[in-house]
Amino acid sequence: MKSVWLHAFAFMAENGKLPWNMRSDRPVRCTPLKVRLAVLGAIFALVVIARATVPHIYLFEPINPNLVAIHFEMDAFRSYTVQYTSSFIVTSNGITAVWTDLETVPTFPFNNHWVSTDTRSATARFYRLKVVP
Amino acid sequence: MFRPTYLILLAGALTGKSSACDLCAVYNADTANGGAAAGATISLAEQFIRYDTVQLDGHELPASFLDEAFLDSSTTHLVPAWNFGERFGLSLNVPYVLKRFERFELTNPGIGSESGTESGLGDLSLITRLTAYRLTGENGSFFINLLAGVKMPTGNADRVAEEVATTRALDEIYGPGHQHAVSGVHLRDLTLGSGSWDGVFGVTANSRWRRLLCNAQFQYYLRTPGESDYEYGDEWMLSGGPGVFLFLRDGFSLNLQALAVYDHMQPDIVLGRENQNTGMTAIYLGPQVNLTLGQSFSANLGVDLPVEIDNQGLQNVPSWRLHGGISWRF
Numbered sequence: 001m002k003s004v005w006l007h008a009f010a011f012m013a014e015n016g017k018l019p020w021n022m023r024s025d026r027p028v029r030c031t032p033l034k035v036r037l038a039v040l041g042a043i044f045a046l047v048v049i050a051r052a053t054v055p056h057i058y059l060f061e062p063i064n065p066n067l068v069a070i071h072f073e074m075d076a077f078r079s080y081t082v083q084y085t086s087s088f089i090v091t092s093n094g095i096t097a098v099w100t101d102l103e104t105v106p107t108f109p110f111n112n113h114w115v116s117t118d119t120r121s122a123t124a125r126f127y128r129l130k131v132v133p
Numbered sequence: 134m135f136r137p138t139y140l141i142l143l144a145g146a147l148t149g150k151s152s153a154c155d156l157c158a159v160y161n162a163d164t165a166n167g168g169a170a171a172g173a174t175i176s177l178a179e180q181f182i183r184y185d186t187v188q189l190d191g192h193e194l195p196a197s198f199l200d201e202a203f204l205d206s207s208t209t210h211l212v213p214a215w216n217f218g219e220r221f222g223l224s225l226n227v228p229y230v231l232k233r234f235e236r237f238e239l240t241n242p243g244i245g246s247e248s249g250t251e252s253g254l255g256d257l258s259l260i261t262r263l264t265a266y267r268l269t270g271e272n273g274s275f276f277i278n279l280l281a282g283v284k285m286p287t288g289n290a291d292r293v294a295e296e297v298a299t300t301r302a303l304d305e306i307y308g309p310g311h312q313h314a315v316s317g318v319h320l321r322d323l324t325l326g327s328g329s330w331d332g333v334f335g336v337t338a339n340s341r342w343r344r345l346l347c348n349a350q351f352q353y354y355l356r357t358p359g360e361s362d363y364e365y366g367d368e369w370m371l372s373g374g375p376g377v378f379l380f381l382r383d384g385f386s387l388n389l390q391a392l393a394v395y396d397h398m399q400p401d402i403v404l405g406r407e408n409q410n411t412g413m414t415a416i417y418l419g420p421q422v423n424l425t426l427g428q429s430f431s432a433n434l435g436v437d438l439p440v441e442i443d444n445q446g447l448q449n450v451p452s453w454r455l456h457g458g459i460s461w462r463f
Contacts, residue, residue, distance in 0.1 A: 063306050063307075067306065069306070069307065077195075077197075103243045104243065105243070105244070106197075106198050106244060107197060107198065108197060108199075109194040109195045109196070109197040109199065110189055110194065113312075115307055115311070117241055117306065
């Protein structure tokens with residue numbers, strides 16, 4: 001972010017738009033326009049990506065002896081499916097698993113906090129979130 | 134000779150999903166022709182509200198599956214009334230409620246949908262009218278009326294009980310305070326009655342000068358805890374506007390009014406705390422026509438279009454409202 005401000009100041013100084021108390025007689029290194037645009041584009045893309053929440057189950061909460069609550073945050077206009085598996089399979093190609101849908105949450109038009117529930121019948125279960133798009 | 138014929142209407146002042154605007158229908162019946170002559174009146178009034186705009190905290194949401202939820206609410210009021218004299222009258226409001234809906238609800242696991250119809254007798258109201266001030270002349274008239282009454286828990290409130298039971302069950306799973314709404318149409322919206330004894334109060338001012346007319350109404354609905362201790366929020370509204378008689382002859386009149394309505398509903402109380410998806414402040418504007426034929430018959434028809442609706446939480450809010458009625462004086 002610091003470099004962005006440096007670029008902005010350089011651009012303003014170049015055009016004589018810096019406030020009088022920030023001007024300097026020292027020569028200013030000016031970055032080519034293409035580079036500036038590329039930097040701004042990259043920052044814009046990062047901001048867009050950063051706004052989307054990374055799919056993350058952040059809390060498993062035993063509700064009672066029979067139920068467990070699975071908490072996660074949802075972005076607007078993204079569909080979330082909670083999947084589970086009871087075991088992983090080690091093969092020559094690596095570790096795989098057969099995932100089963102527990103719940104598919106429809107696409108909401110606003111950010112949301114969602115709590116799925118599952119029975120505690122299995123000895124152990126592993127969960128993951130499938131997010132579209 | 135032309136009698137100072139004057140329709141005084143609260144028809145623009147319809148309430149939200151929970152109530153049936155008891156005073157509107159009663160006053161339609163009671164006050165046609167000034168509500169001044171002794172005798173009986175019977176009226177039939179209809180209020181239709183289409184709830185299909187989904188809003189979250191005052192903002193309309195972009196298109197999504199939530200748009201599939203809707204509520205069409207129709208309330209037909211039969212209002213027999215008796216004026217004991219020029220100043221005092223008594224009215225009974227007998228509403229028949231019909232609600233067609235589709236909604237979503239939280240299930241375990243996921244979201245389920247429900248659609249159907251709820252219909253039956255609503256909550257009866259008994260309303261008294263006192264004309265506090267009355268001035269009539271050849272060219273105009275001015276009335277101030279005071280209204281007070283009680284709404285009785287005669288309508289089926291099973292849906293309210295279901296709302297409370299669902300909230301309690303979800304509280305046990307997720308803890309109190311969690312937001313459980315997955316639809317703008319809630320169980321409390323589907324009820325025919327609230328299960329509560331409520332107070333109904335109103336003040337109206339009506340004036341006419343030659344072909345011009347203007348009226349203003351204030352209504353307050355004082356709610357008390359009802360079914361399963363669920364308490365609908367208090368509601369007050371201010372409505373009225375100017376109008377002009379397009380035809381004003383002996384035995385026939387037709388006027389056109391511009392009505393504005395300001396309607397404020399407090400949030401409901403469920404299990405001792407505020408229901409997060411209730412409470413609304415709305416402003417409506419719309420035209421209304423009022424007709425009288427002879428000394429006995431009157432009719433009105435109007436539509437309300439929302440100018441601004443600020444709601445709390447996730448709710449389906451009205452996209453338009455239609456109201457009308459006919460009245461016969463014996």
